[in-house]
Amino acid sequence: MSGTDETRRKPAEAEDGNTRDSFLRRFWRLARGYYTGPERRSAWMLSAGVIALTLAQIAIQVRFNLWNRDFFNALEARDRAAFFGQMGTFLLLTAASMSVAVFQLYVRQLLQLRWRQWLVFRLQNRWLDGSRHYQMNFLPDIADNPDQRISENTRWATAMAVDMAVGLFQSVVMLISFVGILWTLSGPLMVAFGSNEFEIPGYMVFAALIYAIVGSTLTYLIGRPMVDINIRRNQAESDHRFALIRIRENSEGVALIRGETDEDRGLRRSFGHVVSVMKDLMRTERRLMWLTSAYGMVAGVFPILVASPRYFSGAITLGVLMQIGSAFGEVTRALNWFVDNFPRLADWRSHVERVAALEDSLDTADLLDQESRINVTEGPLEDGREVLAFQNLQIAQADGNILVGEANAVIEAGEKVLIVGESGTGKSTLFRAISGVWPWGSGEVRVPRRDHMMFMPQRPYLPLGSLRGAIAYPAAPRKFSDSAIIAALQRCGLAHLTGRLDEEERWDRILSLGEQQRLAFARLLLHRPRWIFMDEATAALDEANQDAMMGLFQQELSESALISIGHRPGLDLFHDRTLHLVRSPDGAKLTTPRRTGTVGVRRRGAGGANAAARGIARVLRGGRKGRS
Missing domain, CATH: 3.40.50.300 (P-loop containing nucleotide triphosphate hydrolases)
Incomplete structure (x- = not known):
């Protein structure tokens, strides 16, 4: 099993090493067909809906920032009527925010589902077309575990892409919206340098920019190994899953030869790769957590600390001070999108690479049609x-x-x-x-x-489902009448199965190999090729x-x-x-x-x-x- 694991890891290493410079191009390949093919109308409508609802969310956030100022000013002035008026405004804004957030979530999830459905159907069709699923077993350096890549990696590749695209768009618009507010509210900062004194206009914007740049740089340096680690983690997980499936599909042979002890050793060795990679990931995540925890804690105090001299000098009110703090938070959150999402970016890239590698393997199989062949x-x-x-x-x-x-x-x-x-x-x-x-x-x-x-x-191949479907395969289960199926079973010595036509079982496990072979002859009698x-x-x-x-x-x-x-x-x-x-x-x-x-x-x-x-x-x- 060890040798098999080493062989199966080669494609994953190639995925990372050979495609590092073309990642965005490879990702666009997974998205282009959805936005330009038969599903393009639905794709663009859903995307437009997500964008519109995101803009509505940002508008509500801007209004909340203004509310923040008015609320704390009313509190500072001890104005009871204004205070309760602002509470009413708060309830209206909250209701609007909740409604938009829920509807935006629905449209975003629908976009994720439709995109994933298109991608899964595309990969499944290419994989099955022209017996590629069979031929790929014999080609070198082909993506392993296509089942996991189609069923699981496509889910994360599309879902995380939509989430992060929405998050990035929201961060950019929030940055544009709140930079102006922060620039206006922060005013100028007088700085003395020796005998010279000069003014820095909108100094809180520059403070936010410096704060975000420092955080992003440190996050990149500390978290950079996570990209490779996540690719190795996905590979190790898929290898272990493949080993488990292989034992399940060959359980009779393992049981008869009493190979459980050896299989246990192999599974432990396979999962040992998972543990090893997970330890590397945990170590990197701990380092990153030190930074993000400190960064997040300081972000709540830093703007108040920087703006406090103007408050104590009476240049701004408490409401404006709190508004500055809120605007600073939104600006830094927008600038810190990379910091906050770096672990997810690394994980997302690993899923995209695995799906893209399957596309590459299917392309390789397609080249068989263009080469010298029978x-x-x-x-x-x-x-x-x-x-x-x-x-x-x-x-x-x-x-x-x-x-x-x-x-x-x-x-x-x-x-x-x-x-x-x-x-x-x-x-x-x-x-x-x-x-x-x-x-x-x-x-x-x-x-x-x-x-x-x-x-x-x-x-013989017996598909999942009813016995009727197994006999009629590859035709539809209801193509043949009950009398025809029963007659075929009786002719082939399977009369004891005639009462179980609509039972759904794993017939490839319930029937002996001899019974399965006779069922294949019954299938001949129905189809008469x-x-x-x-x-x-x-x-x-x-x-x-x-x-x-x-x-x-x-x-x-x-x-x-x-x-x-x-x-x-x-x-x-x-x-x-x-x-x-x-x-x-x-x-x-x-x-x-x-x-x-x-x-x-x-x-x-x-x-x-x-x-x-x-x-x-x-x-x-x-x-x-x-x-x-």
Whole structure:
């Protein structure tokens, strides 16, 4: 597990190191599509609503500042009527402030939700499109844990972005609004320098500016490591979560082999990375807390202290003094936005980097379409025939190593063909190339229409939800009638499940592997595809059940073409012919002996292979109807 952790940390380190100078550009990439795409009208309307309500909040704050002056002046003058009049004004301002704050919160949260929804759907669609979710598992330096990046990191990347954008906008407008007030109220300050005396107009503004600059500089210097630490924390948390999910998904294997002790060691080691990073974060946060605590305490006294000489000289009233203190507080809060939000900025950046790294990985996967790859052509030939044909097909691994060196063959509709070969010769990968999910290699594959094909892996995929949905997959659960589903289950020896069609369970855990494989055959009976591809799809069945399931291709599914991979004895009896993948130094070769009345490729040296390839090329072009 340690080695796995080290491998999985590399992308995170690359995220930070390779994109540091382009962070804002990468963030804008996550926002641009929302504000310029189909959702742009809603995006701009919600953003305008947030801005308008924020401006209303600031207007109320400005009015509160004026109230502050009038209230303390009434208090100093012992004017009872004015005092209670100001209390009434206070209640009105409070009610207005509460109403605007609540509505602004609603609009802001709606903007966050809509943006996140757009981003999640965008990433999900890109991740699922063209089997990218599968291909990315084989690419180097790809963002790990895409599930967490889509579900969790998008939430914080969008929510924190909106919150901080609103906070920054509010701080800028508050600064503009209160600087003028503070400049007017503070008046000039006479400073003696030797025998010279000069005047500093609006000196409280300069005091606030100096105060904020000192605080921001110290905060940046102390808190700068938090950016890298938060990126490492997110990575460590996702690694630990991945380890937990992996054990849950493989709990039976762990339990049977009694591997709990070793898994516990691995989990402790994984969480140890979390603890280590969290200690670094806590240490930095403690240092920052010393500064922010002192800074906040001094901010309440500093403006009163600086303005007090003018109050004691009688130049300003108590109300003006309190108004100066309030305005100074608003100005410093606006200038201190960076100070107050530095930890959140660091955390937000780590989430944005993780989402942006997933976008980069999807871009890398998209480049597969532009590079040299297996050319898969879908649909019938010019004469209307559907065939499965390989011409000069070469299949490579993602790192470029050749797995299948040469494959030339034509399989006609309705044929039953068994593919055999030693383990590791690329039989399953050949199926992946046929399905279009394995792009690495060269050559051509002609396949039938995709909706005429169905693939059956050794472990069938059973989606979450009802048993009805699992049988009908990938069609909608209600596409097939109850009678059709029940008949299919009974035909496949699953009559005991007919009363549980609408139960929602983890069927991949409740059913044995043998039952799952028979359920996949029941799925065939419902969909009745014209082309069926089986990869060890009967491996968990006993001989009697295997014969019963394979008998479907001689009865109910006799018109369907069957291409299967298998090693079980007796499978060849259900097929018309056999293709062999034979291991060789240059990659496995697909060979077949010529048999009367069958379709095949006869290989007798290079000349035979070239002749076969020429014949297949004619078939792919819709040429003569003879067999290769």
